[in-house]
Amino acid sequence: MQDRFLADFFKFLSFASVSADSAYRESLLGCADWVAAKLKEIGLEAAVRPTTGHPVVVGKNRHREGRPTVLIYGHYDVQPVDPLALWHHPPFEPHLEDGIVTARGSADNKGQILAHILGVGETLREVGELPVNLIFLIEGEEEIGSPSLAGFLRENRAELACDVAVISDSPMIAPGVPTFTYGLRGVAAMEVKVTGPAKDLHSGMYGGAVANPVTVLARLIAGLHRFDGAVAIEGFYDGVVPPEGWEREAWQALPLTEASLLAMTGAPALDGEDGFTALERIWARPTAEVNGFYGGYQGEGSKTVLPKEAHAKLTFRLVPGQTGADILEKAARHLRAAAPPSVRIEVTTGHAGDPYLVAPHSGPGKRAQEALRETFPGAPVALTREGGSIPIVSDFQKILGVDTLLLGLCLPDCNAHSPNETFPVANLEAGMRLNRALLAALAR
16 A cells, blocks of 8 residues: 555545534534545546535546446544543554554545545546546535435535445445445434423432433333334334345355354344344344433432433334335334323434435446456455445435445444444555446446
């Protein structure tokens, strides 16, 4: 890896571009400016474009008649770093050791989108032009659900018209194994607040006569699932499309085994909905998850309080046949119906993104697999779905009318969204090769 590529990577990672926290707004703007400047440096036209939230960076080559147009999407925003104490090195001071870069955003998504930028730069430096009409679309709100990007797509539909979209924001199934992700779960978020008394009460004087909101909310959360692991919300599985037979067979042959999943998680044992393998649960079954639960006294020692309120943050992962709006409505109805009259319940819906599924053996899918085989010779292409969500993918389909090729470059144990996020330098190099092979394949 040339020093100048690593220098670019380290500079990109040094921006604390946390989209969820307004305290980082200046760093986000600085990061967007850096991305635009980098696109100009490699020979593209580029601009930082305003949205209703954080800006978007758009870059293009000179488009020519008769060539396909490829849109490459990525994001420059990153997750918060909490808990900071668990990081081995400062999260925005990249650390290189044994070929692995550790920093917030290294895998999600700065390393992956930078690989495409550098790949385009090398093609332009060596050849002078690209084999396709290219659009880079790099946003700053993916980690908060891309609330502004759908509107940007609608307002600029003609400018962003393309034949196919490409995203590297998903994992490879294992080191050195080329991976084509043809499906994503959707996501729908909500927050729940349960309120009891008008103020915190003495638990000895009032406990037993006044409902404890923390206890009530704990029961509501427990009631989201049945004992067999299935979600208990009425109508939750309506319309769910099961995976096809060929998919189940292909997944069983993948190197990502239940044992390796268990090792990556550090959990005592795997768990989930009865009757399904771990990969089926992650890739093809919807879930209800509790992301946060809090209320009452949180300080050191004991405080005998009956709290006035309790809070929970929930997300639902969705599969084909479900929509975020429908699931949020059903979940809110379930929680309100289960809440006793001794408390007040408030449900606030958050961001939502629909699931995505594309035929992996379509024309662009075949070209993507050709590029993957060229980049990673000697290993069969793994066809996978992904348990996570990239909300904009369904918007590309609905607004721009194009399918998306999801070609992951990070590893399953990269600690995305967790402390000590990592990205191998070798995968940055592989991503550059993949970009060049992919654009050439899509031009054929």
